Amino acid sequence: MVPMADTTLTPERILEAAEEVLRRFGPGKATVVDVARVLGVSHGSVYRHFASKTALREAVADRWLDRVHADLPAVTAGTAPAAERLRSWLHTLHGTKRATALDDPELFATYVALVAEASTVIAASLDGLVAQLARIIADGVESGEFAVDDVPRSARAVFYATVRFHDPTHSAQWADPDIEQQLDAVCDLLLDGLRPR
Amino acid sequence: MVPMADTTLTPERILEAAEEVLRRFGPGKATVVDVARVLGVSHGSVYRHFASKTALREAVADRWLDRVHADLPAVTAGTAPAAERLRSWLHTLHGTKRATALDDPELFATYVALVAEASTVIAASLDGLVAQLARIIADGVESGEFAVDDVPRSARAVFYATVRFHDPTHSAQWADPDIEQQLDAVCDLLLDGLRPR
DNA sequence: GGGCTGACAGATTTTGCAATCTGTCAGCCG
């Protein structure tokens, strides 16, 4: 068991090792001993940087969510009409998740399990997403494209109405070749609902 | 092991016994030997009426779905304006499910597990529900309340957009005291989307 | 001295065997 410590031990390096172990063994069999072995250190050292196995897993979940949602802020901050941006935002969110899910279903399931454990992380992340929706809708109201009484309420409604297309519990349906048309149909309905009459 | 066969053995009686066993032991521990014991017959007899344990469980799932959806056709066939009927239909579906889920979460979980196994049954049931939505929307189009190009497409969109409120995978959220307001917010958006402009 | 190790207690998970269950069918019984 010769160590291969070519760098100092950092949270960053531990997270990378943890991801590798999760990729290889899945969430059920990944242990912190495995993580330590990949790093060539004793498992006690890992506990110097993460208070518990749970904390480590939460950090991995957080990291993954950041990566999966990385493309969205650019859409939110775009210059296109609000309706277009809203549709594009929803398709981006759906598209990234679907691609991840279909590309490597097992790895996707691993990350989903991780995120499901980390209820704090997930709540914060969802609030951030709804805030982006609210910003797009607010822009639309300002430009006269949309007319809504209560922007946050509508943002939440849009988020909830598209649960089928971004919530991992529905990922089995994302293999349906018709799924994008379904999302479009829901978008049509929602956008018509947001427009002034 | 004295028999208590007070009637002839019918599929009906077997289904009732199966439900009792499922209620008491849950989906993981209910066996067809248990069912036979409740009926005071040998387990071989059960196989005279149901081809397999799976078939028996499917029949139970089917029965349960029928019961849970029993109130909907009356709403569909009602005389109120289509918009009202649509909202009421969605609230009825959500309300029945939520009541069942909150009243006895364990029994609810049992039935959900059963239905999840029975993919054929579930697909047929969902098609029936979407058909009811389509009928309400078609009525609305005829009366001028709604304006949509493609009624079946919109019906599916409405169904998908309200997944959060009727799909059992989301039942954990139904305890939220705000859940009905959330459904109302989504309904507002959808109904505005269906109306002519 | 500060990061790291490795042994340890208690909790959790694997393992392999025993018990139970599913589905079948030859024959019994009314």
Added chain:
DNA sequence: CGGCTGACAGATTGCAAAATCTGTCAGCCC
């Protein structure tokens, strides 16, 4: 006869011992 029984083979599940894992900490080593 026609529905029912009970024994049976193969598959599945439960259980208890053995192995592994988590989290801690006294002490080592650079």
